Amino acid sequence: MYFDGCPNWREVDEHLELLASEFPELRVLRHRVETVEEAQRVGFHGSPSVLADGVDAFADTEPATGLSCRRYPTPAGYRGAPTFEQVREALGLSVPELS
Secondary structure (H helix, E strand, C coil): HHHEEEHHCCHHHHHHHHHHHHHCCCCCCEECCCHHHHHHCCCCCCECCCCCCCCCCCCCCCCCCCCCCCEECCCCCEECCHHHHHHHHHCCCCCCCCC
């Protein structure tokens, strides 16, 4: 989920597209949240939000909802998007084995 006012969703979108190319069973759907009311209704915790089977893959204890950019703790400090590896791990996708 994302909203147009936050550019960070594009980075996560690229991560998801790359993962979808590795894991054909992964289905990527994008949901643009357009209003504060919609954000509250769908439980949107900021852009970008990655959901797996309807559950926020990076859920935290903050119940706040709204149209804002989200911050993620990464190995390089807080950023506007999780790393590729963090997305892979959050979705439970293992690294393909090399033969």
